[in-house]
Amino acid sequence: MSHAGVSAAPVDLSEKQARILNHLREAAVEQTYFKSRLVAEDLDMTAKEVGANMRALLSADHGLDIEKWGYSSGTTWKVTPAE
Numbered sequence: 001m002s003h004a005g006v007s008a009a010p011v012d013l014s015e016k017q018a019r020i021l022n023h024l025r026e027a028a029v030e031q032t033y034f035k036s037r038l039v040a041e042d043l044d045m046t047a048k049e050v051g052a053n054m055r056a057l058l059s060a061d062h063g064l065d066i067e068k069w070g071y072s073s074g075t076t077w078k079v080t081p082a083e
Contacts, residue, residue, distance in 0.1 A: 013060065017053045019043055021062055028064065028079045036075045051075050 013021065023043055024034065036054070037047040054077060058066055069078040 013056065013062075014053065016045065016049060017056050020045075020050060020053055021057055021064070024057075024064060024066070024079050028081065032078060032080060033069060034077045034079060036077070039077075047074060 020039060020043065023039060027034070035047075036050040039045075040047045040050045043050070054066065054068075054075075057064075058068070063082050065078075065080045065082050067078045068075065070076045
């Protein structure tokens with residue numbers, strides 16, 4: 001699964017994880033912080049599904065640095081291109 005200009009996600013990711021990763025890659029150009037509930041709304045998932053799948057993306061090698069940044073009215077993730 002890939003979008004124009006975005007390489008396919010690694011094969012060891014689930015379909016939901018790949019969708020989240022592709023969404024973050026596209027959106028991280030304009031935004032650095034993401035709330036689970038807002039990502040969930042964009043991808044027709046629940047915030048709980050996003051949070052559970054983000055844990056797998058924290059340590060995966062996919063070209064983004066992802067950190068759990070805060071928990072204030074929902075989990076916030078800091079996403080930046082890996083160097």
